[in-house]
Amino acid sequence: MVPIKEVVVVSGKGGSGKTVFAASLAYLFHQEGFKVMAVDVDVDTPTLHFMLPIRRGLKRYEIYMSRKAVIDANKCIKCMRCVETCPYEAVVVDLTKSLDVESLYCEGCGACMHVCPVSAVSMRESKTGSMIFAETEFGFPIFTAQLEIGEHSTGQLVHELRERAREIAREQNIDVLVVDGSPGISCTIIASIAGADYVALVSEPTPQSLRGAFRAARVAQQFRAYAGFILNKSMGYPVENEVEKLLSIMNARLIGKIPYDYAVIESLTMLKPVVAYRPDSAASRAIRIAYENLKIGAGIR
Ligand code: SF4
Ligand code: SF4
Known part of the structure; x- marks a missing residue:
């Protein structure tokens, strides 16, 4: 049996574009003929299913933790x-x-x-919440979770979700898991990254976001996961010149620079990954370059 490749998308700070990138990755893998499953472990604010809308639910698991x-x-x-x-x-x-x-x-x-x-x-x-296994409108599966009011994400919960996702992936003969990880740098990101083959770090060109992403890169290093860096909303700010220098210290590679592009905002309102909504847009072209680089780094052929 060919081992399932796990690509985890994280950011050190919320709002950096992690979910936009994860949704696009899952869509591109599907377009290229891979058996992909999208997994959302950002359980405090799960939004992957807004970009990969659910066509029909397949199974629901209650979580009592x-x-x-x-x-x-x-x-x-x-x-x-x-x-x-x-x-x-x-x-x-x-x-x-x-x-x-x-x-x-x-x-x-x-x-x-x-x-x-x-x-x-x-x-x-x-009851902590529910895990939902469903089919997206694009035809590939998604695994997501919904917490009860007042509950919050924990490392143990993220670990549980990852394990259940792996179990389903084995049953469904999935080739690639694209995991939308937890933002920030708490124990939930550690649980998101553990066991990943490849960690895609998404950051905006702001000191706050970059700092968080570099700290997340250190976590990836601890787990010996290959790390690729995606600079999102790039506009040629001076701080961007420092990124590659810092990345070489972190043992991570810049695999894509996605320009600030209104097509991304439009795609969010249309509930689609930008690569599906406007494949010819500047952001989509940049995401496809990052996708190709990511496949090489993760050894996905
Ligand atoms: S939070 Fe308060 S009520 Fe709940 S277990 Fe702790 S001490 Fe008891
Ligand atoms: S008030 Fe609280 S601590 Fe005291 S007996 Fe009742 S339940 Fe126990």
């Missing part, structure tokens, strides 16, 4: 220790001094359970 505190009113002696201890003010007291846990605020830390002198607090499993 959260814990919430529950108070047993029959055991509670109203000592108020849990109220004083909860760092999130999730234990609420009504006028009759009855206690309850506001589940939207409860982070499941378990502190209230530990301080309760009469074991009136227990922890129960709670």
